[in-house]
Amino acid sequence: MKFLFVHQNFPGQFLHIVRRLAKSGNHEVVFISEGNVNAISGVRRVIYRMPTKTTDSVHPGAREFDLGLTRADAVAQAAMTLRTLGFVPDIIIGHHGWGELLNMEDVFPGVPLLGYFEFFYHTDKYDVGFDPEFPLIPEMLPKIRAKNAINLQALNNPGLGQTPTLFQRNTYPEWAQSRIAVLREGVDLDLCAPDPKAAKRTLQIKDVTISPKDKLVTYVSRDLEPYRGFHVLMRALPRIQKECPQARIIMVGGDGVSYGSRLVNGTWRERMLSELQGQLDLSRIHFVGKVAYDDFRALLKRSDAHVYLTYPFVASWSLREAMATGCPIVGSDTAPVREFIEDRQTGLLTPFSEPLSIADNVLEILDDRRLAKRLGGAARAEAEATLCLNDYLSRYEDLIEQLTGKSPSHAASAPKPAARRTTAAAAAPKKKAVAVRTVTARTTKKKG
Structure with missing residues (x-):
């Protein structure tokens, strides 16, 4: 089969399926x-470059959409070059977040498209107004609504x-x-495996x-910031230090801002x-x-208590990896975490904005x-049961087969009729879930 992947930061969320x-x-x-130093053997890179431009004259709420349309043009131009050279994919797989897929139907009409939808913004729930420390500013409401411009365009397109x-x-x-299948991302259970001897x-x-x-x-986050509960922890x-003086706290993450x-x-x-200061x-x-x-994995294997906090937003890969490593987890009692962690069964859940409750749960695990x-x-x-990488990749291939009528694992076999529509449940695991990177958590930067 011929596959065309699109993501501004190669390989993005597609690392494992592309490798396979x-x-x-x-x-x-x-x-x-776009260009970067990452490489995967057997994958042909096609690099596009964003033109230098200023958005100063564009309404602030429309700047993201303006950049998205610019990216769509650049990606379409690169795709047209491929088509001119005789490459027509059996399927296009990409991320909708930056607008890169918006014009692909014009270049390859009729080719099935599988687009990654990450988050739909709301002005009255989820991350907006969630943290009482940062009350919503009414002037931000139009900008929040405008952040869905690319989302809405993508939902209106085929695929x-x-x-x-x-x-x-x-x-x-x-x-x-x-129109959105739930395809649960998996973890390499061999790489991220418990090590009972690590504590010794x-x-x-x-x-x-x-x-x-x-x-x-x-504690792990791509950046140390409020969206991931850094300030609360x-x-x-x-x-924690008063009650457990022998505790050592290691925080992984940069000093930038990925969200908010x-x-x-x-x-x-x-x-x-x-x-x-002084406390x-x-x-x-x-x-x-x-x-x-490797250091990140070693840290999780040694962890006596791992803290994962987040607004009602996209869950980090580090949560999945901490579970696979067998970390005792203290998590925020927020919707994305509850999908993975059941309180007092697979971890301890605590209100996001209550530092003393977080401390009590950490101390309980340490004690x-x-x-x-x-x-x-x-x-x-x-x-x-729910995050096995091989199961995830098999479901990914099933979804590709439903869209194309061809099985990636049996490319030489006779194609089956392509399904016209796949429901959101089609790619979910049979068991109901309770839910080249340097690490902090590998959430791709999605502008939010």
Whole structure:
């Protein structure tokens, strides 16, 4: 089969399926993206470049859409070059977030399109107005509505959508949900596997040394910011340190802002350290920035309590990987986390905005090792049941076959009639879910 993938940051959410298709040797895999250093053997890259332009004269609410249309033009031009050279794909798979797929039907009319829908913005729920610390500014409402311009254009175009969680699908209008399949992303259960001996070894992460005597609390986010509860966890640390002086806290993440608004001055790390000045033992709190993936996995394997907090927004890959690694997890009691974690069964859930409750749950896990072992084992079992990478890729191939009538795993077999429509349940696992990277959590930056 001939596959055309599109994502401005190669390989984006398509790393595992692209690797699988390329490794088989039975397919021609082409990927249109902006330039970066990433590479996958057997994949042909086609690079597009965004023209230099200013959006100063464009209404602030329309700037994102303006850039999306510009990207759509650039991608269509690259695709037209491919077509001129004789390449016509059997299917186009890409991410709708940046507008790159908007003109593909003009270049390859009739070719099935499977587009990744990540999040539909609302002015009255989910992430907007969720955090009482940041009340909604009425002037932002038109800009929030305008953020869905690309989403709405994509939903109006031919093709089927996919999204990794029920929560994300349910952010979309009811009339659109039947066109969005829930395709749960999987984890490499061998790479992200528990290591019972990790706690008996000394762990070195950059310049931080964790001994077997330490109790390790971990937190991972692409950037240390409110959307991922960084400010709330920081306020929980004084109590954690007071009640458990031997606790060491390692925070993985950069000082940028992936979601929400940037501070006028400084970083969230600097702001929280200033707010909590004199209340923390900084010799036992370690901000390690972004780390290599092997270090990230080693950190999770050693973790005595892993904290994952998020607004009602897109869940990070790090949550899935923490479950697969068997971490005892303290998670925010928010919809995207509840889809993965059941309170007191596969983790402990706590109100997002209550630092003392977060501290109490972390301390309970640190104090009760039997509870920690039970929760970690249950999280791993849930990952094995619902987050297996091979199962995910098999469902991905089933979805491709439904759209094209061809099976990627049996490319030489006679094609089956293509299905005209796939429901959102078609790509979901049979078991009902409870839900080349440096790490912080590999959520692709989606403008929100």
